[in-house]
Amino acid sequence: MAVATLTINLENLVANWRALDACSALSVETAAVVKADGYGLDAGHVAGALAKAGAKTFFVAVAEEGVAVRKSAGPDVEIYVFSGCCGDDAALLKAHNLIPLLNSPEQVNEFLPIGQAFGIQLDSGMNRLGMEPAEFASLKAQITAAGPKLVMSHLACADEPDHPQNRAQLDCFRAMTDGLTTRKSLSATGGTLLGADYHFDLNRPGVGLYGGAPFGDAKAVVGLAIPVIQTRRVTKGETVGYGANWTATRDSKVATIASGYADGLIRAIGNGNLNLYAGDTPCPLIGRVSMDLITVDVTELETIPDHLDLLNDIQTVDHLADAAGTIGYEILTSLGARYNRVYKG
Numbered sequence: 177m178a179v180a181t182l183t184i185n186l187e188n189l190v191a192n193w194r195a196l197d198a199c200s201a202l203s204v205e206t207a208a209v210v211k212a213d214g215y216g217l218d219a220g221h222v223a224g225a226l227a228k229a230g231a232k233t234f235f236v237a238v239a240e241e242g243v244a245v246r247k248s249a250g251p252d253v254e255i256y257v258f259s260g261c262c263g264d265d266a267a268l269l270k271a272h273n274l275i276p277l278l279n280s281p282e283q284v285n286e287f288l289p290i291g292q293a294f295g296i297q298l299d300s301g302m303n304r305l306g307m308e309p310a311e312f313a314s315l316k317a318q319i320t321a322a323g324p325k326l327v328m329s330h331l332a333c334a335d336e337p338d339h340p341q342n343r344a345q346l347d348c349f350r351a352m353t354d355g356l357t358t359r360k361s362l363s364a365t366g367g368t369l370l371g372a373d374y375h376f377d378l379n380r381p382g383v384g385l386y387g388g389a390p391f392g393d394a395k396a397v398v399g400l401a402i403p404v405i406q407t408r409r410v411t412k413g414e415t416v417g418y419g420a421n422w423t424a425t426r427d428s429k430v431a432t433i434a435s436g437y438a439d440g441l442i443r444a445i446g447n448g449n450l451n452l453y454a455g456d457t458p459c460p461l462i463g464r465v466s467m468d469l470i471t472v473d474v475t476e477l478e479t480i481p482d483h484l485d486l487l488n489d490i491q492t493v494d495h496l497a498d499a500a501g502t503i504g505y506e507i508l509t510s511l512g513a514r515y516n517r518v519y520k521g
């Protein structure tokens with residue numbers, strides 16, 4: 177088989193959820209963000225595993241994403257939609273019992289008369305989604321009378337613990353919500369790690385569940401084994417790949433493996449010092465990443481295995497992200513459709 181295998185370790189996913197849950201008091205619920213198809217790992221599998229482990233609340237980006245989550249996590253969990261109710265979402269929200277997080281006075285005015293469950297998203301300083309303090313103040317009486325299920329906001333800089341905007345947003349969120357009896361939520365993965373001040377009633381981690389920064393203690397969730405399809409000898413002075421970008425400084429053995437940027441291994445990962453692994457043995461990624469192929473210096477290996485690992489417990493999505501000058505979130509959500517996917521646990 178010349179298709180790479182992406183292994184998604186659902187046991188480690190659940191362990192990460194439990195570890196993040198342990199960061200907060202028992203009274204604080206830990207939900208799970210499964211937007212973008214569970215950060216590229218399949219929202220159905222992810223939500224199913226977490227629901228089985230006891231997660232009761234899920235968040236998706238748009239109503240359509242909630243359908244798969246409802247199906248796999250069952251009828252009893254709460255599923256919130258960050259984008260609120262857009263266009264003709266109301267019927268879909270109702271059909272699958274999804275709860276929109278209303279973002280604007282327009283959404284509030286249109287949705288409240290329908291009489292379905294809703295939450296409120298506030299802007300505490302990120303200026304992306306949610307009602308501004310003045311907008312919320314003018315609608316507060318009407319909103320609280322209708323009984324929102326949750327009031328939430330989102331931190332812009334929580335992956336930098338010392339950033340002054342964290343405290344400023346916390347103060348703003350408190351000022352907007354003090355005195356409300358509605359359940360409150362401010363924190364994603366980063367805020368969960370900032371401590372109890374940021375926890376309120378519910379935390380909403382996403383990336384930490386999937387093994388990514390800023391959750392430094394996360395267990396790796398994703399493994400990627402890529403088949404070796406050819407091995408060749410390259411003489412000292414010869415080059416490998418597009419642009420003749422890599423030159424052998426000694427007589428070498430080079431393996432060509434079957435994944436590339438069309439599989440989400442963005443070309444920029446070739447700029448870093450990444451390895452492919454034969455078990456625990458690192459073999460440098462060399463030359464440019466092609467559409468379907470990557471080349472690897474396997475000179476040090478005595479026997480060439482049938483596959484090499486790009487993602488394992490040693491080299492994670494964050495290492496790939498660093499090599500490419502991006503974030504683990506983008507690596508995860510770029511993982512391609514061509515992989516053979518195996519779910520463990």
Ligand SMILES: *Cc1c(COP(=O)(O)O)cnc(C)c1O
Nearest residue numbers: 209330364365380381382383384
């Ligand atoms: C994506 C997102 C989250 C989860 O963020 P992570 O950094 O992945 O933990 C939580 N809340 C909102 C509003 C989001 O958009």
